Amino acid sequence: MTVYLDYNATTPVREAVLDEMLPYLKSGFGNPSSAHVYGRLAKEAVVKARSRIAQAVGCQPSQVIFTSGGSEANNLFLKGLAASLKPSKIAISAIEHPSVAKPAETLACSGWALRRIAVDQHGFLDMNDAKSALSPPCSMVSVMLANNETGAIQDVERIAELARSEKICMHTDAVQAFGKIPLDFSKLGVHAMTISAHKIYGPKGVGALIVDKRLPLMPLIEGGGQESGLRSGTENVAAIVGFGAAAEHAVSGMSDLMSRIGWLREKLECGLSEMGAFLFSKAGLRLPNTTYFSFPGIDGPTLVTEMDRAGFAIASGSACSSGATEPSATLLAMGVDADLARGAVRVSLGLENTESHVGDFLAAMHVTLSRLSGMMRRLQA
Amino acid sequence: MTVYLDYNATTPVREAVLDEMLPYLKSGFGNPSSAHVYGRLAKEAVVKARSRIAQAVGCQPSQVIFTSGGSEANNLFLKGLAASLKPSKIAISAIEHPSVAKPAETLACSGWALRRIAVDQHGFLDMNDAKSALSPPCSMVSVMLANNETGAIQDVERIAELARSEKICMHTDAVQAFGKIPLDFSKLGVHAMTISAHKIYGPKGVGALIVDKRLPLMPLIEGGGQESGLRSGTENVAAIVGFGAAAEHAVSGMSDLMSRIGWLREKLECGLSEMGAFLFSKAGLRLPNTTYFSFPGIDGPTLVTEMDRAGFAIASGSACSSGATEPSATLLAMGVDADLARGAVRVSLGLENTESHVGDFLAAMHVTLSRLSGMMRRLQA
Numbered sequence: 001m002t003v004y005l006d007y008n009a010t011t012p013v014r015e016a017v018l019d020e021m022l023p024y025l026k027s028g029f030g031n032p033s034s035a036h037v038y039g040r041l042a043k044e045a046v047v048k049a050r051s052r053i054a055q056a057v058g059c060q061p062s063q064v065i066f067t068s069g070g071s072e073a074n075n076l077f078l079k080g081l082a083a084s085l086k087p088s089k090i091a092i093s094a095i096e097h098p099s100v101a102k103p104a105e106t107l108a109c110s111g112w113a114l115r116r117i118a119v120d121q122h123g124f125l126d127m128n129d130a131k132s133a134l135s136p137p138c139s140m141v142s143v144m145l146a147n148n149e150t151g152a153i154q155d156v157e158r159i160a161e162l163a164r165s166e167k168i169c170m171h172t173d174a175v176q177a178f179g180k181i182p183l184d185f186s187k188l189g190v191h192a193m194t195i196s197a198h199k200i201y202g203p204k205g206v207g208a209l210i211v212d213k214r215l216p217l218m219p220l221i222e223g224g225g226q227e228s229g230l231r232s233g234t235e236n237v238a239a240i241v242g243f244g245a246a247a248e249h250a251v252s253g254m255s256d257l258m259s260r261i262g263w264l265r266e267k268l269e270c271g272l273s274e275m276g277a278f279l280f281s282k283a284g285l286r287l288p289n290t291t292y293f294s295f296p297g298i299d300g301p302t303l304v305t306e307m308d309r310a311g312f313a314i315a316s317g318s319a320c321s322s323g324a325t326e327p328s329a330t331l332l333a334m335g336v337d338a339d340l341a342r343g344a345v346r347v348s349l350g351l352e353n354t355e356s357h358v359g360d361f362l363a364a365m366h367v368t369l370s371r372l373s374g375m376m377r378r379l380q381a
Numbered sequence: 382m383t384v385y386l387d388y389n390a391t392t393p394v395r396e397a398v399l400d401e402m403l404p405y406l407k408s409g410f411g412n413p414s415s416a417h418v419y420g421r422l423a424k425e426a427v428v429k430a431r432s433r434i435a436q437a438v439g440c441q442p443s444q445v446i447f448t449s450g451g452s453e454a455n456n457l458f459l460k461g462l463a464a465s466l467k468p469s470k471i472a473i474s475a476i477e478h479p480s481v482a483k484p485a486e487t488l489a490c491s492g493w494a495l496r497r498i499a500v501d502q503h504g505f506l507d508m509n510d511a512k513s514a515l516s517p518p519c520s521m522v523s524v525m526l527a528n529n530e531t532g533a534i535q536d537v538e539r540i541a542e543l544a545r546s547e548k549i550c551m552h553t554d555a556v557q558a559f560g561k562i563p564l565d566f567s568k569l570g571v572h573a574m575t576i577s578a579h580k581i582y583g584p585k586g587v588g589a590l591i592v593d594k595r596l597p598l599m600p601l602i603e604g605g606g607q608e609s610g611l612r613s614g615t616e617n618v619a620a621i622v623g624f625g626a627a628a629e630h631a632v633s634g635m636s637d638l639m640s641r642i643g644w645l646r647e648k649l650e651c652g653l654s655e656m657g658a659f660l661f662s663k664a665g666l667r668l669p670n671t672t673y674f675s676f677p678g679i680d681g682p683t684l685v686t687e688m689d690r691a692g693f694a695i696a697s698g699s700a701c702s703s704g705a706t707e708p709s710a711t712l713l714a715m716g717v718d719a720d721l722a723r724g725a726v727r728v729s730l731g732l733e734n735t736e737s738h739v740g741d742f743l744a745a746m747h748v749t750l751s752r753l754s755g756m757m758r759r760l761q762a
Contacts, residue, residue, distance in 0.1 A: 002417065009414070010410060012408070018407070021406075025402075029391060030390075034696060036693075036694035037694060038694050070615075071603075071605065075604070098603070098606070205449065206586070220456070221480075222480065223481075223484075232452045232480055233480070234451075234452070234579060235585070236585045236620075313411075313415070313419050
């Protein structure tokens, strides 16, 4: 059985979460829009899930707009807001997820100026550059709370303060942060925030955009008028129920999980450093579960393949763009040299990991590295 | 236990479908974009589901673009195509689902001329008006295959022929038709077709747009580039697997199911007519499971509520716009007078219905009608 060490890519559904979902995949199958008992039961389930999520992230239930996932929520903010604003400037960090970066690039083709906020060599936002990016006539900004690759946590609260003082609508993609660090929508001070279920031991196919209701957002998917008219389509009831349950567990179990996982990462990074790994973003605040590293001269995708054969599931670059062979855009934005960037590999720990997983992983890594280094030497000889 | 007679609103997940989904909600939880064994297994599952769906609807697997459901697929066609065309005229039938009508209205606010194709009193497309609507400079047309309320089946093949001769991109919303009548994408001759899982005993939260790959479609949701770049976001693997299974069952079991259900509807409509019901769209080809009727002078939503109390789940108007109190837009387009339209109630039969359900329903309807008529008489006296 391969040891899963890729929890930033996706997580298994928690058993207690699946147990809550199952009734809605069986007898509780109604359409929440229906005016009969099947509809009412489905609607009540959605209402309950909405309020559990609101509770978990510090907002009102009416601020939770369910979507099909994080990518849709990010697109909804960018395109939905742009649809009601006069084109001006949009600022995003240079290390956003493609589901923020790509729609921003699309806006740049239709009258918007796109400004990328620089990050330093450790992957943290350059605050001076942020100030300059947010100068008029900027009307939208999106900065992720935690990076999916490096785990670097940005000072979103400070950017939000800047944004508000300039009357700029501010969004944060909190998909990777949720469940790993404390998350409070109202404390962050942003106008919109993206979260997703399948990163917090909930099901795939559901996420949410948390919104300040004064935001002049237009829907991306129109139709029956569900989700206060901001997202039409029959609600994915079972998944929404699972999201609600997962959000509650994510918050209640977070400190215990993260202190345990944080300790495992300490051991992991100790071992990796001893083997000569270069660790990215170590100089600042990171998610407690994420380690992003590179062995100079060793190709990342090759290392992932070899470790997969050895029984360990890890990632090279962001999961969503795997299959692509270009080096990570995040590392390039950090100014990491191309050789080190090509070697980048991510371990992201989670619920089911144990101390022996880490020990076994380090042992297997040692063997794999020796073999790959030997091959490299023979190839160069 | 309330008898479910609202299968056009949504369907329960078939047990065999859920059985196929469960492994992907448990150990098979990988992200299809991941380069390790968890990712590969998830990817294989998506590939298999894609090919089962292609087989079921008569297209190539590469033509299946998974979405979060029918509403998203409809929006993807309309907005995704409009994004790459010069604004001209878009034609839709006057009885489209809101997830076609609303995005079309939005296009009408940004340079497109919106032309609604009239239907006759029975809810069937006026072919002369269709010809006139498809005159230059029309570049997009969307006509549903079967109406969700009346069940009326349109001659989409003929419209598609017209559209192709005028070089117009033609879409059909086949959400209600799939699983109820034979469906063949290539035979229909359209450029795009929407289908959804939760209307064919599959899970909510997944649908597809079947596309002619020459269509210059732009994505609505951008990001990691999944679904050939036309729909980003981590694939909803378990739901996609369920969709594949449901599609296969829908096709293999269709004739048996529909001949049985068709017979139940005969009995139902016989009974309803005897009680004085007016049946909509009886004059043409309808889905075999759908009955849409009205008792003159009896309010539809009230009848739905009373029948719910009596243990029968039926619908008034389209499920997606329930909660709204305006009479059905479909019936208004058919020129049905407002009083009869306000009385409209839909019974849509499905997999689990039996002859005794129909008998019991008719008996309960008789009692309810007598009571409501008595109340009306007393109110008028």
